[in-house]
Amino acid sequence: MNRRSFLAGLAGLAGCARDKRPRLNVYNWSSYIAPETIPSFEAEFGVRVRYGTYESNEEMLAKVFTGNSGWDIAFPTHTRLQPMREYGLLAPLNHEWLPHLANLDTRFRAPVWDPELRWGVPYMWNGTGIVYNRGVQPAPARWSDLWDARLKNRLTMLDDPEDMLGACLKKLGYSFSATDPRQLHAAEEAAIAQKPLLRAYLNAEVRDQLVSGDVLVAQLWSTTAQQAIDAAPNLAFAYPEEGFPFYCDCAVVLRESGRVRLAHQFLDFLLRPKVSAQIVEATKTATANGGAQDLLPESVRTNPVLYPPASTFDRGEWPKTLPAATQRLRDRIWTEIKSA
Amino acid sequence: MKLRRWFLLPAWVWMSALFLAPLAIVLDYSFLSRGPYGGAAQPWTVESYQRLFDPLYLTILLRSFAMALAATAACLVLAFPAALFIARAPRHKNLYLQLVMLPFWTSFLVRTYAWMFLLRDTGLINTALQAIGIVHHPLPLLYNDGAVLLGLVYGYLPFMVLPIYATLERLDPALVEAAADLGARPFTALMRVIVPLSKAGIVAGSVLVFIPCLGAYLTPDLLGGGRTVLVGNLVQNQFTTARDWPFGSAASIVLMALVFALLWGSLRRDSEPLL
Amino acid sequence: MNRWVMKRWLAAYAVAFYVFLHVPLLILAVFSFNSSRFTVWEHFSLNWYRAVFNDPQILEGTWNSVVIALWSTTVSTLVGTLCAYGLWKRASRFLTGGLYLSLVTPEIVTGVSLLALFQWAFRWLHWQLGIYTVVLAHIAFLLPYVVIVVSARLRTIGPMLEEAAMDLGANELQAFWRVTLPLLIPGLIAAALLALTVSFDDYVITSMVAGVDSETLPMVIYAMARRGASPVINAISALITVLFGVLIVVSERVRES
Numbered sequence A: 001m002n003r004r005s006f007l008a009g010l011a012g013l014a015g016c017a018r019d020k021r022p023r024l025n026v027y028n029w030s031s032y033i034a035p036e037t038i039p040s041f042e043a044e045f046g047v048r049v050r051y052g053t054y055e056s057n058e059e060m061l062a063k064v065f066t067g068n069s070g071w072d073i074a075f076p077t078h079t080r081l082q083p084m085r086e087y088g089l090l091a092p093l094n095h096e097w098l099p100h101l102a103n104l105d106t107r108f109r110a111p112v113w114d115p116e117l118r119w120g121v122p123y124m125w126n127g128t129g130i131v132y133n134r135g136v137q138p139a140p141a142r143w144s145d146l147w148d149a150r151l152k153n154r155l156t157m158l159d160d161p162e163d164m165l166g167a168c169l170k171k172l173g174y175s176f177s178a179t180d181p182r183q184l185h186a187a188e189e190a191a192i193a194q195k196p197l198l199r200a201y202l203n204a205e206v207r208d209q210l211v212s213g214d215v216l217v218a219q220l221w222s223t224t225a226q227q228a229i230d231a232a233p234n235l236a237f238a239y240p241e242e243g244f245p246f247y248c249d250c251a252v253v254l255r256e257s258g259r260v261r262l263a264h265q266f267l268d269f270l271l272r273p274k275v276s277a278q279i280v281e282a283t284k285t286a287t288a289n290g291g292a293q294d295l296l297p298e299s300v301r302t303n304p305v306l307y308p309p310a311s312t313f314d315r316g317e318w319p320k321t322l323p324a325a326t327q328r329l330r331d332r333i334w335t336e337i338k339s340a
Numbered sequence B: 001m002k003l004r005r006w007f008l009l010p011a012w013v014w015m016s017a018l019f020l021a022p023l024a025i026v027l028d029y030s031f032l033s034r035g036p037y038g039g040a041a042q043p044w045t046v047e048s049y050q051r052l053f054d055p056l057y058l059t060i061l062l063r064s065f066a067m068a069l070a071a072t073a074a075c076l077v078l079a080f081p082a083a084l085f086i087a088r089a090p091r092h093k094n095l096y097l098q099l100v101m102l103p104f105w106t107s108f109l110v111r112t113y114a115w116m117f118l119l120r121d122t123g124l125i126n127t128a129l130q131a132i133g134i135v136h137h138p139l140p141l142l143y144n145d146g147a148v149l150l151g152l153v154y155g156y157l158p159f160m161v162l163p164i165y166a167t168l169e170r171l172d173p174a175l176v177e178a179a180a181d182l183g184a185r186p187f188t189a190l191m192r193v194i195v196p197l198s199k200a201g202i203v204a205g206s207v208l209v210f211i212p213c214l215g216a217y218l219t220p221d222l223l224g225g226g227r228t229v230l231v232g233n234l235v236q237n238q239f240t241t242a243r244d245w246p247f248g249s250a251a252s253i254v255l256m257a258l259v260f261a262l263l264w265g266s267l268r269r270d271s272e273p274l275l
Numbered sequence C: 001m002n003r004w005v006m007k008r009w010l011a012a013y014a015v016a017f018y019v020f021l022h023v024p025l026l027i028l029a030v031f032s033f034n035s036s037r038f039t040v041w042e043h044f045s046l047n048w049y050r051a052v053f054n055d056p057q058i059l060e061g062t063w064n065s066v067v068i069a070l071w072s073t074t075v076s077t078l079v080g081t082l083c084a085y086g087l088w089k090r091a092s093r094f095l096t097g098g099l100y101l102s103l104v105t106p107e108i109v110t111g112v113s114l115l116a117l118f119q120w121a122f123r124w125l126h127w128q129l130g131i132y133t134v135v136l137a138h139i140a141f142l143l144p145y146v147v148i149v150v151s152a153r154l155r156t157i158g159p160m161l162e163e164a165a166m167d168l169g170a171n172e173l174q175a176f177w178r179v180t181l182p183l184l185i186p187g188l189i190a191a192a193l194l195a196l197t198v199s200f201d202d203y204v205i206t207s208m209v210a211g212v213d214s215e216t217l218p219m220v221i222y223a224m225a226r227r228g229a230s231p232v233i234n235a236i237s238a239l240i241t242v243l244f245g246v247l248i249v250v251s252e253r254v255r256e257s
Helices: A003-017 A037-045 A055-064 A076-084 A100-104 A142-148 A161-171 A181-197 A204-212 A222-231 A260-271 A275-285 A290-297 A323-340 B001-028 B047-052 B053-088 B093-105 B108-119 B124-132 B143-169 B171-179 B185-199 B201-216 B218-223 B231-239 B245-267 C004-030 C047-054 C056-091 C093-104 C107-125 C132-156 C158-168 C171-200 C204-209 C219-225 C229-257
Strands: A021-028 A049-055 A121-133 A154-158 A198-201 A217-221 A235-238 A244-254
Touching: A021 A055, A021 A260, A037 A049, A037 A260, A037 A275, A049 A055, A055 A076, A100 A260, A100 A290, A100 C093, A121 A142, A121 A161, A121 A222, A121 A260, A121 B001, A121 B053, A142 A161, A142 A181, A154 A161, A161 A181, A161 A217, A161 A244, A161 A323, A181 A198, A181 A323, A198 B143, A204 A217, A204 A222, A222 A235, A222 C004, A244 A260, A244 B185, A244 C171, A260 A275, A260 C047, A275 A290, A323 B053, A323 B108, A323 B231, B001 C056, B001 C093, B001 C107, B001 C132, B047 B053, B047 B245, B053 B093, B053 B143, B053 B185, B053 B245, B053 C093, B093 B143, B093 C004, B093 C229, B108 B124, B108 B218, B108 C004, B108 C132, B108 C219, B108 C229, B143 B201, B143 B218, B143 C004, B171 B185, B171 C093, B185 B201, B185 C004, B201 B245, B218 B231, B218 C219, B231 B245, B231 C107, B245 C107, C004 C229, C047 C056, C056 C093, C056 C171, C056 C219, C093 C132, C107 C132, C107 C204, C132 C171, C132 C204, C158 C171, C171 C219, C171 C229, C204 C219, C219 C229
Parallel strands: A021 A049, A154 A198, A154 A217
Antiparallel strands: A121 A217, A121 A235, A121 A244
């Protein structure tokens, strides 16, 4: 045991108690930032950042929807922007304070879910697909391959109502953003039929189990899948043939924040090409920052998992925000699936 | 007796502010509806309670009951001989008791994690079995009902040992001798004399194990992998990711009601006052 | 089966019983010294302990846990002692019933009900969850434990000494302060140590009412355990087990004295 590091830790702790620097509380997905990002922001702006992580939109919303969570910045997926806005949780973005906004990739400058970029700054984007161990033959290529009884107990699906139900809907040939209750209930039945095969509903937490070989096939986001593939080359990723969703995680400023200016400075910091490129290198994610993409090595820019080629890209769709009644039904269905 | 009133005042404040008020709010929420994106809002409705009668959720209640019952039964069978041993030990009774309680007083979370460590696919048990050659693929020991049961039994076993020991300790050895004199073999004496006489301890221990197991949350969450959904998980889920506070509140009230009913039933018999 | 055989069976069973109870924790501790993250023994190493002390999240969680435990123990021991004494003088079925009920309430229900209380209050106060809400929550569920331990001690002391003191001219307060309280001290210490360990170890209730700044050690452990297993948790577990073990042994000694 290194006595010096122990004492340094304690001293750091004692120092925390009397820290007079302004604070910023950032709530982000796990494994979504580079080790240098926060320290360099803290050094340049003379602030102290508290960085918390979550594994799912639901986990973040559970804390944030009360309107007094204490967080200043969060990174919801684009489909959650509208409900959060309607619930009065978001502070509008002031573009004057975001000079680096021009760095965004052209696809994200006026996105479908927020054409004027008033509410969220696109951060990273990914698609949902199937990550599998190459030992599984034949290789899964469709959502329906995940209902194979041979995979019993070595299969996981995402702990995300939108993705999990979406996969069932796609398997049945319906739209990812279906609103018809009959279609949704059919998807629910498919999900409950699949449940006995599942090891668990896991998000990014399944990565270690994929690497170690405990889990053979998983529904997973492309960025997390790439992180797993980097750790274990015997893994591969496929965008299902029936169709799949694309998501964009956007950085938002929460209305409850009393540090709106500082929050904007952090968002602007993230928009710098070098910062974004650093994050991509550390996390193997697909950035919405065009300036950063130019800085990336060729192999990363053309990685089919992170930046799928046009033919694959066209099979994907950007899920829409659902009407409140459908959302309630879906939430209820999700509880029923989890409880079955 | 004015002093007594002042002394009890902080406790009364605690009782109203931190016990009764929260429960009242939960009761209130259980009759509200879920807001559009979560939380509790008008109008008043009994829909949450009605939803609980859906077979899906009744199954959860039944499953929780069954799990708690199984854990209690397992604890009883495992704890009784141990309590008997300690009660009959000629020396070091206190030491044996402390050795039983020691793991209990260390962190519950740590003790639950210990079983995660042992039962995982890459955990000790699987590694050992594969090394010896008994199996060639890891056995799925974790993330199922069995693992949850094991975790619950391991967690609450000491709760069963103590009350049974307390009753056995007070057992008149003359009664056992009398049974032997009348020709009973030790095992018969055990089943037909000792066990019935220790009923009070058995009931007390069973209540002490059953009730926490009924409302268990951490064990099914960590050892069941989120697949074993018991009432505790349902409540936690509704108050966090599902954001359906009214439904979670209704489930909480029903759980409380079950617990109170059980306690009422068992307190009818005479038992030692704790307070 | 004759008596002698039964006795041997019982002894053998007892050994197996104790092994079952203690070995999992021992194994955790042993593998915390394994240099490899897997359950195949590589060689002895203090790596994981180094990692524990180098991780700011773990250190901060521990600090928060300590602060919360100290505050909640102090207040609950105070209130609990006064309550136990008051109840000892004259029983209050309502209060006793409430304490019982609180004791048997499932932790998750206590947690969500306190969360509901705080969020309801925050509609007007515009405050946030933080260390103070965790402290309040801990006081809420620690109180019955303290009352039980102190009440047990009061029963062994008996009312005679106080009555004697009052016969000799002391008033109520003096009788309490100068006669009963000194005799209660071992019980107080035992109650406080019990409260300390229960508070430090709590996960369920704390996770519901913790805020941005108030992550406790059990919360850190839980998050790590959810992500899979890491030997760092083994190291923390071993440290906690030793700490709690020491506290409990001390508590037992004090109680016996």
